[in-house]
Amino acid sequence: xxxxxxxxxxxxxxxxxxxxxxxxxxxxxxxxxxxxxxxxxxxxxxxxxxxxxxxxxxxxxxxxxxxxxxxxxxxxxxxxxxxxxxxxxxxxxxxxxxxxxxxxxxxxxxxxxxxxxxxxxxxxxxxxxxxxxxxxxxxxxxxxxxxxxxxxxxxxxxxxxxxxxxxxxxxxxxxxxxxxxxxxxxxxxxxxxxxxxxxxxxxxxxxxxxxxxxxxxxxxxxxxxxxxxxxxxxxxxxxxxxxxxxxxxxxxxxxxxxx
Amino acid sequence: xxxxxxxxxxxxxxxxxxxxxxxxxxxxxxxxxxxxxxxxxxxxxxxxxxxxxxxxxxxxxxxxxxxxxxxxxxxxxxxxxxxxxxxxxxxxxxxxxxxxxxxxxxxxxxxxxxxxxxxxxxxxxxxxxxxxxxxxxxxxxxxxxxxxxxxxxxxxxxxxxxxxxxxxxxxxxxxxxxxxxxxxxxxxxxxxxxxxxxxxxxxxxxxxxxxxxxxxxxxxxxxxxxxxxxxxxxxxxxxxxxxxxxxxxxxxxxxxxxxxxxxxxxxxxxxxxxxxxxxxxxxxxxxxxxxxxxxxxxxxxxx
Numbered sequence: 001x002x003x004x005x006x007x008x009x010x011x012x013x014x015x016x017x018x019x020x021x022x023x024x025x026x027x028x029x030x031x032x033x034x035x036x037x038x039x040x041x042x043x044x045x046x047x048x049x050x051x052x053x054x055x056x057x058x059x060x061x062x063x064x065x066x067x068x069x070x071x072x073x074x075x076x077x078x079x080x081x082x083x084x085x086x087x088x089x090x091x092x093x094x095x096x097x098x099x100x101x102x103x104x105x106x107x108x109x110x111x112x113x114x115x116x117x118x119x120x121x122x123x124x125x126x127x128x129x130x131x132x133x134x135x136x137x138x139x140x141x142x143x144x145x146x147x148x149x150x151x152x153x154x155x156x157x158x159x160x161x162x163x164x165x166x167x168x169x170x171x172x173x174x175x176x177x178x179x180x181x182x183x184x185x186x187x188x189x190x191x192x193x194x195x196x197x198x199x200x201x202x203x204x205x206x207x208x209x210x211x212x213x214x215x216x217x218x219x220x221x222x223x224x225x226x227x228x229x230x231x232x233x234x235x236x237x238x239x240x241x242x243x244x245x246x247x248x249x250x251x252x253x254x255x256x257x258x259x
Numbered sequence: 260x261x262x263x264x265x266x267x268x269x270x271x272x273x274x275x276x277x278x279x280x281x282x283x284x285x286x287x288x289x290x291x292x293x294x295x296x297x298x299x300x301x302x303x304x305x306x307x308x309x310x311x312x313x314x315x316x317x318x319x320x321x322x323x324x325x326x327x328x329x330x331x332x333x334x335x336x337x338x339x340x341x342x343x344x345x346x347x348x349x350x351x352x353x354x355x356x357x358x359x360x361x362x363x364x365x366x367x368x369x370x371x372x373x374x375x376x377x378x379x380x381x382x383x384x385x386x387x388x389x390x391x392x393x394x395x396x397x398x399x400x401x402x403x404x405x406x407x408x409x410x411x412x413x414x415x416x417x418x419x420x421x422x423x424x425x426x427x428x429x430x431x432x433x434x435x436x437x438x439x440x441x442x443x444x445x446x447x448x449x450x451x452x453x454x455x456x457x458x459x460x461x462x463x464x465x466x467x468x469x470x471x472x473x474x475x476x477x478x479x480x481x482x483x484x485x486x487x488x489x490x491x492x493x494x495x496x497x498x499x500x501x502x503x504x505x506x507x508x509x510x511x512x513x514x515x516x517x518x519x520x521x522x523x524x525x526x527x528x529x530x531x532x533x534x535x536x537x538x539x540x541x542x543x544x545x546x547x548x549x550x551x552x553x554x555x556x557x558x559x560x561x562x
Contacts, residue, residue: 002313015361022358023349095345101311102339103362103410104331258312259272 002258007250008108016100016113017120020090024121035125039074040132043067046193058195060224067133068220069192071147072154075126076212079155080183083118083162084175090114091166097257107257111163111250118159119152126151133223141225150222154215157238160245161211167252186212191220211241260287262322262414262445268307269316270300277303279469280317285447287413290440292460293449294552296561300469301449302342305416308447309334322414335363338407342418342449344399346391352402353378353387356409363410373409380435381405397428404435415439417448421455433458453548467556477548484554485546486510486522490529493518494539504532515558522546 024031047063057065090096097110130147133139165178189203190196190212196204207213214234221228228234263285270278278300285291293301306312308319310330319326321333347355353374360370378384381401386394394402400420407415420436421429436446436459450456456463457477464474473480481487490509492500501512501519508528509521521529526543533541 012364015358015364018361019347019358022354023347026349094348095341095343096347098341098343099345099347099359099406100362102309102334102337102341103359104335104364105362106331 003251003254007112007246008106009112010109012105012109013113013116016105016110017116019096019100020086020113020117021120032124032128035074035078036128036132038077039070039125039129043070043129043132063136064138064224065220066193067129067138068147068216068223071126071129071133071151071223072212072215072219073187073192074129075122075151075154076158076186076215077183078125079118079122079157079159080162080178082121083114083159084166084169084178085172087114087118087163087166088169088172088175091257092169101257107253108250111246111253115156115159115163115246115249118162119155122155122159123152126154139223139225141223143222143225143227146222147219150215150218153235153238153242157211157215157242157245160242160249162245163249164245164252167249167256186210189213191216211238214238261285261320262287263308263447264320265304265308265317266319267317268304268314268319270303270307270312270314276469278307278314281466281469281471282317283464283471283474285414285445287445288440288443289462290436290446290448290460292456292463293447293466294451294453294456294463294548295449295466296451296556298561299466299556301466302418304466305418305447305449309337309339309416335410336413338410338412338415340400340403340407340415340417340420342422344403346399346402346406348391351388351390352383352394355391355402356406359406360409365410370409373411377405377408380408380438382431395428397424397431400424400428400432401435404432408439412444414445414447417446419450420448421450421452429455453552457548465552465555472555473551480551481546481548484551486524487546488523488526488543489546489550490521490523490526490533490541490543491518492521492533492539492541494536496536497539500532500536500539505529508532513553513558520550522550 043063043066047066051062054062100110101107127148162178165175169175189199189207190210196207196213199207214237218228218231218234261284266282268278268281269276281304293304295301307314308321308326310321310327310333313327321330322336324333326333347358350358356374356377357370360373375384378387381404383398383402383405386398391399421432424432433455440446448459460477462476464471466472473484475483497517497519498514501514505512505519505521509523511522513520523529530543533539
C-alpha cells in the first residue's frame with residue numbers, strides 16, 4: 001500500500017523549500033522581529049523580574065538558567081507554528097500543494113519540503129535568541145557553539161510532530177488542542193522555567209518522555225559551559241521523535257490528499 | 260500516437276463508484292472534451308490520468324508511460340489548468356511562473372527566457388510585476404494557463420477552464436486554446452459549457468455517474484441522439500397544447516418548468532399549429548449539443 005510506504009526522500013523538495021524562502025524574504029524583517037519579541041519579553045521579564053527575587057538556580061543566576069529554556073522553547077514554537085498554521089494555509093486554504101503536485105514534484109517531496117522549511121525557520125528563531133544570550137553575556141563558553149547544531153534538530157523534531165497534527169486538522173481551530181494539550185504543558189513540565197527536579201515524581205516521569213526535556217538537557221549544560229551527560233541518548237530521543245513524526249505526517253497526508 | 264490511454268478505469272469512494280469502468284484514447288494534436296453534470300466523475304478521471312490517485316481497477320498510460328508508476332516523468336510533459344485557482348497569492352505574476360518552472364527542474368535561464376513569451380501569450384505583459392490580488396478573474400485564468408505552459412508541455416489538461424468568466428474573458432481563452440492546438444498541442448478539457456465543447460473539441464465524451472455514455476464528434480452526437488429541429492414553446496395554456504396537439508406532431512416532447520421542448524424531423528406541422536395559437540410564444544432552432552446532453556443526463560438538478 002502506498003499509504004504506508006516509507007517517505008521517499010529526494011532533492012526534489014528543494015524548489016518547494018525555495019518557494020517558501022521567497023515568500024519569507026518579502027516579510028523577513030517583521031518576521032524576525034516577531035520571532036524575537038516574544039522570547040525576549042520572557043527573558044527580560046522573567047529573567048530579570050522574577051530572577052531578582054530568586055536565589056541562584058542550579059548554581060547560576062536565574063536569567064542564565066532561563067536562557068537554554070528560551071532557546072529551545074522558541075525553536076520549538078517557531079517550528080510548530082510554521083508546520084501548523086503556515087503549512088495548513090498552503091495545503092488547505094491557498095491550495096498551493098495541489099498546484100505543486102500537478103508537476104513532477106509529488107506529495108512526499110512537498111511534506112519533506114515543509115519539514116525542512118519549518119526547521120529552517122525555527123533555526124532563525126533559535127539562533128536569534130542564542131545571539132542575544134551571547135550578547136548579554138549569559139553564556140561565554142565555547143561549548144555553547146554546539147547549540148548551533150542542536151537547534152536544527154529541535155526544529156526537525158517539533159516541525160515533524162506538528163506536520164502530523166496538520167495532516168489531521170480540519171480548520172485552524174484544531175491547532176488550539178495541540179497547543180493546549182501538548183505545547184503548553186511541555187513548556188511548563190520540561191525544564192524551561194525551572195528544573196524538572198522541582199516537580200512531583202509523577203510529573204518528572206512524564207517529562208522524561210517529552211522531547212523538549214531532552215532538548216533542554218543538552219542545551220542547558222552547553223550554554224553553562226559543561227559537557228551534557230547522556231548527550232547521545234538525548235539526541236537519539238529527539239531523532240526518534242523526528243522520524244516518527246515525519247513518517248506519521250507523510251502517511252496521514254497521503255491518506256488525506258491521495259484518495 | 261496516443262498521448263493518453265485509459266483502460267477500464269475504476270475508482271470508488273465509500274462504496275460509491277465515482278469512476279465505473281472508463282476507457283478512452285487520445286491522439287496527439289486533438290482536443291478532447293469531457294462533458295458531464297456536476298459529480299459525473301470528470302475531475303476524478305483527470306486525477307487518475309495524472310497519477311495523483313491510485314485507481315481501484317484498470318490502467319492509464321500518460322505520454323506512453325504507465326501511471327501512477329511513472330507518473331512523475333509523465334507529468335513533466337503535461338500542463339494542468341485546475342478548476343480552482345491556486346496561484347500563489349504571495350507572489351507577483353512573473354514570480355508565479357518562475358517558482359512553478361522550478362518544480363519541473365527547469366534551469367533559471369530557460370524559465371527566465373520563457374516568462375516574457377508566456378506573459379505575451381496570456382496578454383499579461385504589462386502586469387509582470389503585479390500582485391495576484393490585483394488581477395481580474397480572467398487575468399488569473401490566463402496566468403494559470405501560462406503557468407501550465409511553463410514546461411512547454413505536449414498535453415494540457417484543463418478542468419473547466421472558463422467557469423466563472425465573463426463572455427469577453429471566455430472568448431479570449433478559447434482563442435488562446437485554438438492557438439495552442441494550431442501549435443500541435445493536445446488538449447483534454449472538462450466543461451459543462453456545450454458551446455465551449457462544440458467550438459473547441461473535435462471529439463468528446465459525455466460522462467454521467469462514472470461512465471462514458473456516448474462518444475464522438477459534436478456533429479455525430481447530435482445526429483445520433485437527437486432530432487434535427489427543436490421548438491421551444493411557452494405561454495398560457497402551453498401544457499394543454501402540448502398534450503393535445505404537439506404530442507402527435509412532434510417525435511418527442513420534454514417539459515421543463517413552463518416550457519415545452521418539441522423535437523421533430525419535420526417542423527412544419529408544429530409551426531402550422533403554433534401559428535393558430537397567438538398566446539403561445541416559441542423559438543425554432545436547430546438541435547445542438549445541449550439538447551443531447553440534457554436528453555442523455557436528464558434535466559433534474561445535480562449537486
